[in-house]
Amino acid sequence: MPQRKSYLFVCTNQRPDGTPKGSCAARGAMQIQAALKAGLAERGLAKLEARACSASCVDVCWAGPVIAVEPAGHFYGRVTLADVPEILDALVAGTRVERLVLPPADFDEATARPPLPVLPGALKS
Ligand code: FES
Numbered sequence: 447m448p449q450r451k452s453y454l455f456v457c458t459n460q461r462p463d464g465t466p467k468g469s470c471a472a473r474g475a476m477q478i479q480a481a482l483k484a485g486l487a488e489r490g491l492a493k494l495e496a497r498a499c500s501a502s503c504v505d506v507c508w509a510g511p512v513i514a515v516e517p518a519g520h521f522y523g524r525v526t527l528a529d530v531p532e533i534l535d536a537l538v539a540g541t542r543v544e545r546l547v548l549p550p551a552d553f554d555e556a557t558a559r560p561p562l563p564v565l566p567g568a569l570k571s
Contacts, residue, residue, distance in 0.1 A: 448494060452537060454482055455501035455514040460569060469503075470510035472564045474527060476500075478511050481530040489534060496537055508561045509552045515542070522546040524562050 456479035460471035469475075482498035506512050509523035513533070522533065525546060536543050551557040 450495060450497045452496040452518065453516045454496060454498045454533075454537075455504070455516065456482065456498060457502065457504050457510060457512045457514075458500040459503040459507075463569070467507050468510070468561060468564055469507060470512055472568050473511050473562050474565045474568045475511035475525075477527055477568065478513075478525055478530060481527055482513075482533065485530055485534045489538065491534075491538070506548065506553055506558075508555050508558050509548055510561070512548075518542065521548045523548040523552055524559075526562070 456475055457470040458475045458479055459469050461467060461469040479498055479500055483492070486492040486496055486498060501514065504512055504514055504521070506521065506523065511525045513522040513525055515522065520542060522543065523546065525533070529543065529546060532543050533546070552559060
C-alpha cells in the first residue's frame, strides 16, 4: 500500500462505564472512525489520499472524540458523527474544519471547554 497524503488518527480508547474521565469511545469515536473510513472509500480517497485509523488515547480525553490529523498536525475535538461529511469535504479541499480544531487551551483540562456527554449505546459493537 502506498503512503497516504493524510492520516486521521481517531482515538477510540475505551474506559469502563462510569469512569470520571470518560473516553472517546464512550462519546461515539468508534462510529466516527467507521464513518470516516466508509466516507473515504465512497469518495475514492482510501487508497491514495487518506486513511482513518483507530488510535489509543492521545491525552486530551476531555475534548473527545478527538482526531489527530497528520501530517497537517492539528487535532479535531468534540467531533460528532454529523461532522464527518464536513471533515471529508475539508480533506478533499485541502482545508480544515476550523470550528473543530482544538485551540491550545483545550490541551489543558483546567482551561478546556466542557466535554461532550457520553452517548448511550456508543460502546456497543
Ligand atoms: S480517551 Fe481519547 S484522548 Fe483520551
